[in-house]
Every structure is written in structure tokens, then in C-alpha cells.
Amino acid sequence: MTTGGSPQPRDSAPEGLDVRAPLPPTGSRGSRILGGGSGARSVWVAVASTLVFFGVAAILIVTSPGWLRVKATFFDAAVFKKSFPLILEKFRINVFIFMVAEVIVLAWAMLLAVLRSLPGPVFAPLRLLATAYTALFRALPTILVISLLGFGMPALGLQGLPKSEIFWAIVALVLVYSAYVAEVYRAGIESVHPSQTAAARSLGLDRRKTLRFVVLPQAVRRVIPPLLNDFIGLQKDSALVGVIGVVDSLSTADIRSAAAFDYTPYLALALIYVVITIPMTVWVDWLIKRERGRTQAGGRL
Amino acid sequence: MTEALRVEGLRKTFGDLEVLSGVDLALDEHEVVCLIGASGSGKSTLLRCINLLEPIDAGSVRIRGEEVTATGVDVDRVRSRVGIVFQAFNLFPHMTVLRNVTLAPTEVRRLSKAAADEQAHGLLSRFGLDDKAGEYPDRLSGGQQQRVAIVRALAMDPDVLLLDEVTSALDPVLVAEVLDLLRELAGTGMTMVIATHEMGFARDVASRVCFLDGGRILEEGPPERMFSEPREEATRRFLDRVIAAGRM
Numbered sequence: 001m002t003t004g005g006s007p008q009p010r011d012s013a014p015e016g017l018d019v020r021a022p023l024p025p026t027g028s029r030g031s032r033i034l035g036g037g038s039g040a041r042s043v044w045v046a047v048a049s050t051l052v053f054f055g056v057a058a059i060l061i062v063t064s065p066g067w068l069r070v071k072a073t074f075f076d077a078a079v080f081k082k083s084f085p086l087i088l089e090k091f092r093i094n095v096f097i098f099m100v101a102e103v104i105v106l107a108w109a110m111l112l113a114v115l116r117s118l119p120g121p122v123f124a125p126l127r128l129l130a131t132a133y134t135a136l137f138r139a140l141p142t143i144l145v146i147s148l149l150g151f152g153m154p155a156l157g158l159q160g161l162p163k164s165e166i167f168w169a170i171v172a173l174v175l176v177y178s179a180y181v182a183e184v185y186r187a188g189i190e191s192v193h194p195s196q197t198a199a200a201r202s203l204g205l206d207r208r209k210t211l212r213f214v215v216l217p218q219a220v221r222r223v224i225p226p227l228l229n230d231f232i233g234l235q236k237d238s239a240l241v242g243v244i245g246v247v248d249s250l251s252t253a254d255i256r257s258a259a260a261f262d263y264t265p266y267l268a269l270a271l272i273y274v275v276i277t278i279p280m281t282v283w284v285d286w287l288i289k290r291e292r293g294r295t296q297a298g299g300r301l
Numbered sequence: 302m303t304e305a306l307r308v309e310g311l312r313k314t315f316g317d318l319e320v321l322s323g324v325d326l327a328l329d330e331h332e333v334v335c336l337i338g339a340s341g342s343g344k345s346t347l348l349r350c351i352n353l354l355e356p357i358d359a360g361s362v363r364i365r366g367e368e369v370t371a372t373g374v375d376v377d378r379v380r381s382r383v384g385i386v387f388q389a390f391n392l393f394p395h396m397t398v399l400r401n402v403t404l405a406p407t408e409v410r411r412l413s414k415a416a417a418d419e420q421a422h423g424l425l426s427r428f429g430l431d432d433k434a435g436e437y438p439d440r441l442s443g444g445q446q447q448r449v450a451i452v453r454a455l456a457m458d459p460d461v462l463l464l465d466e467v468t469s470a471l472d473p474v475l476v477a478e479v480l481d482l483l484r485e486l487a488g489t490g491m492t493m494v495i496a497t498h499e500m501g502f503a504r505d506v507a508s509r510v511c512f513l514d515g516g517r518i519l520e521e522g523p524p525e526r527m528f529s530e531p532r533e534e535a536t537r538r539f540l541d542r543v544i545a546a547g548r549m
Contacts, residue, residue, distance in 0.1 A: 199391035202352050203405035203457060204381025213404060217395050 150244025384454030
């Protein structure tokens with residue numbers, strides 16, 4: 001609302017959701033990294049001081065007594081060249097696992113969140129179930145759930161139960177991350193002011209249509225940044241699937257590293273994770289900033 | 302004349318607080334009733350009860366003879382016939398003005414998108430808002446937003462329109478455009494219950510003015526009499542305070 005002194009307060013931020021992150025320094029021009037100043041002079045000062053700082057740091061590092069050992073252990077070009085393509089090839093398994101898991105988590109967590117916000121005594125058992133689910137899977141370490149399912153389920157030998165480790169890895173990641181994402185969704189649902197529901201219901205929309213057309217679209221829009229943050233976590237945790245015998249990128253790095261008596265393969269994998277994750281975090285930051293801009297300019301979205 | 306709305310013995314409590322303690326109110330079609338009274342006198346609660354947004358504790362509400370507070374009545378169907386406009390507009394911020402207006406007609410009245418769009422454009426042009434059809438609510442002034450909210454309620458072609466202090470959240474300069482719209486609506490014979498602090502407007506538009514005090518309608522009558530010679534001491538005190546505040 002631009003005028004009229006909106007009497008609708010925004011709810012306080014629900015637990016576990018940082019939709020409205022700290023305010024940015026207002027009126028900052030140019031890059032915050034450069035110090036927020038303006039004009040050519042401050043840019044030059046920033047560039048010069050950066051060059052001097054990193055120059056001195058680089059000289060100190062490469063002239064230090066242990067440098068050659070570090071270089072041989074972590075930055076061996078020959079090992080890198082040999083292991084990188086293999087690790088990248090196996091990274092496709094991680095990509096498959098987290099992509100499939102993310103798609104399922106999006107839908108499953110939404111269902112959990114909606115179940116948790118159903119009103120009325122009739123839905124008490126469903127609410128209880130959804131609440132217990134989110135509490136349980138947020139309490140367990142991801143690696144434990146992966147081991148439990150990845151070793152345990154195939155060991156049951158039940159007919160019709162898949163034996164694929166990749167399958168159980170995906171199930172485990174979905175169980176754990178849907179609990180987190182359900183909480184994110186729920187916080188989003190609760191952040192939509194009750195007056196929106198009142199307006200929709202007053203027009204004759206039933207509860208389901210109110211949720212579908214009015215509440216969820218606003219809720220999801222608000223929680224996209226925290227949601228993507230959870231997905232970044234999920235992508236990184238896809239490296240845990242090696243414990244149940246999936247030969248993924250990390251297990252491959254383990255093997256290459258053991259074979260070469262050198263840790264460069266780990267660095268190669270680290271590089272891959274950095275390359276896919278950092279753009280995503282930058283994107284999330286951008287989304288948060290844009291969302292903030294919108295809510296500040298125009299009241300409440 | 303047929304009866305549009307009848308409220309009988311309506312009681313509503315929030316916890317220990319009895320907000321409405323036996324309200325009786327009847328409206329014929331094309332009647333415009335203004336509810337006046339201090340903040341907290343129960344005006345908003347009464348409107349929300351008529352729209353079934355608040356469950357009532359006792360009494361009954363009838364719309365065109367049908368008792369809508371009886372058990373087993375489909376509340377969504379009732380609400381689709383009783384429009385309400387809120388003080389804070391409550392437009393859907395993620396939808397364009399046009400979609401705000403067409404949502405309920407398409408989803409509740411099952412109008413085709415084309416028919417709903419046509420109806421919405423018709424209503425929006427009638428109230429000088431058609432150039433805003435593609436805008437999002439937060440690009441509009443408060444007065445425009447409130448007019449869109451009224452159009453949104455009108456799009457459902459309600460039997461009764463309830464207005465809950467619709468100008469209270471607006472800058473004084475924006476109040477007039479909303480009141481003008483309501484005057485026009487009254488002129489077209491829309492049945493309305495208007496909770497308001499705009500006494501001048503109430504005097505112009507209302508066929509009847511009801512003064513709410515202590516959870517009941519203490520006094521009612523035609524606006525000329527209510528404003529010039531109120532019978533009840535409480536009504537007189539309230540109007541004196543309103544005059545002192547420069548609102549009349």
C-alpha cells in the first residue's frame with residue numbers, strides 16, 4: 001500500500017524463516033565490496049589496497065617453508081588432469097540424485113506444510129502426524145538416515161522393495177530435506193496475513209480455493225530464497241551417499257586420492273561444488289534483495 | 302418491498318468480552334443503513350457476523366428470508382451473495398486488478414474467463430478504473446485500491462453490500478473519491494450496510510442511521526432526525542464528540 005497508512009501489520013517472522021533479512025545499508029551506491037563510497041578516487045584506493053594486500057599475502061604463502069609440500073599434496077597438476085574428468089563423470093550421479101530429490105521434496109514438503117496448517121479438530125491426527133514427521137527428520141543426522149535406509153532396506157530382502165543404493169539415497173535425502181522445506185513452506189503460509197484469507201472467504205471461495213489462489217502463491221513467493229538455501233544444502237549433502245556404496249564423485253575422489261597418495265582429487269571435486277553452488281547462492285542473494293526492494297517499495301507482497 | 306436482510310437477537314462474545322449483546326436490524330431492498338458509533342462499539346463485528354466471517358453465539362441472520370445462520374447452510378454460497386469491503390482493502394497483492402475482480406466470478410460463480418473479464422472491465426470503466434486493470438494493487442493509491450475492492454465485491458452481484466469503515470485507512474484527500482462511488486451505488490439502488498465515521502456522508506446517503514452503543518443498537522432513525530435531535534443521551538454525547546473532532 002503506498003498511501004493510507006496500512007493498518008495491516010506484517011506478522012513477525014515465523015521461526016526458522018528469514019524472509020526479511022537484515023536491512024541493507026540504504027542509499028548505498030556502487031558495490032558494497034568497494035566500501036560503498038562513490039567516485040573514481042575510492043575505486044582506485046580499493047583496487048590499490050586490494051592488490052597490495054593479496055600481493056603480500058601471496059608472497060608470504062609461497063615463500064613459507066611448507067609451501068612446496070602443500071603444493072605437491074593439494075595442487076599436483078598431473079593428478080588433477082587425470083582425476084578431474086573421472087570425478088566430473090561421477091558427479092553426474094550426484095546431480096541425478098539431488099535433482100530427483102529436489103523435485104520430490106518440492107511437492108511432498110508442500111503437502112506436509114498444508115497438512116500442518118489444516119484447522120479444526122477433525123484434522124488433529126493429520127496435523128499430529130505431519131508435526132511428528134518434521135520433528136523427527138530434523139532431529140536425525142542426514143548421514144544416519146542414509147545409512148539406515150541404504151543398508152537396512154535392501155537387507156530386509158522384501159519382495160518389490162528396490163535394492164538400488166541410489167534409490168534409497170534419494171529416499172533418505174527426500175525424508176530429511178522435506179522436513180526442513182515443509183517448515184519453510186509453513187512459515188510462508190503463516191506469514192500471509194489472515195485478512196487475505198478473510199477477503200477470499202468473504203467472496204465465497206472455499207478453504208481449498210483460498211489456499212490455492214490466495215495463500216499459497218503469496219507464501220511460496222516469499223519463501224523462495226530460504227527454499228533455495230535448503231536446496232544448496234541438499235546438493236552438498238548428496239556427497240554423503242558414498243557411505244552406502246554409491247560410487248559418486250566423492251567416493252571417486254577418495255579412490256583417486258588413495259591411488260595417487262595425493263589430495264588433489266578432493267580439490268578437483270571442491271572446485272566442481274564451488275562452481276555450481278556459488279552462482280546459486282549469488283542468485284539467492286539477488287532474489288532476497290529483490291524481494292526486499294518490492295516489499296519496501298510497495299507494502300506487503 | 303422485499304426484505305433484504307434481517308438480524309435478530311445477535312450475540313457475539315470474544316472470550317469474556319461481549320461485543321454484540323442482542324442486535325436487531327432489518328433492511329428492505331434498496332435501503333442504505335449507516336452504522337455509527339465509537340470504535341469498539343461492535344460495528345465491524347456486526348458486519349463480519351452478517352457475512353459469517355465470525356461464528357455467532359446466539360440469534361439469527363436472514364438474507365432475503367433465508368436463515369443463513371442455521372446449521373447445515375453452505376457458508377460459501379451465503380458469502381458469495383453478501384459482499385463485504387474492508388477498512389484495509391485486503392486486495393490480493395499477487396494478482397492484477399483485473400484478476401482481483403474476476404477471481405471469485407470465475408471460481409465461485411463459474412463464469413467463463415471471457416465473461417468474467419468483460420463484466421470486470423465493465424465495472425472498472427464505470428468507476429473510472431479500467432486503465433488500471435493490468436496494474437498490481439501496490440501501484441495504486443489507497444483510494445484507487447479501495448475502489449477496486451468495492452468493484453471486486455460488486456462483481457459477485459451481491460444481494461447486500463457491507464462496508465466496514467472503508468475510508469478510515471485513507472488520506473483525507475482520497476476519501477472523497479470512495480464516498481462518491483458509494484453515493485453513486487446508493488443511487489443505483491444497491492442495498493448497503495455502511496459502518497462509517499463520515500457523518501456528513503451518512504446524512505446524505507443513509508435512508509436510516511443506527512447508533513451502536515455497548516453492543517446493541519441504542520437508537521435508530523432517519524438521518525435528519527438522528528443528527529438534529531437524537532433522543533438518547535449517549536447518542537447526543539457521541540455526536541457532540543464527533544462535531545468537536547471536526548468530522549461533521
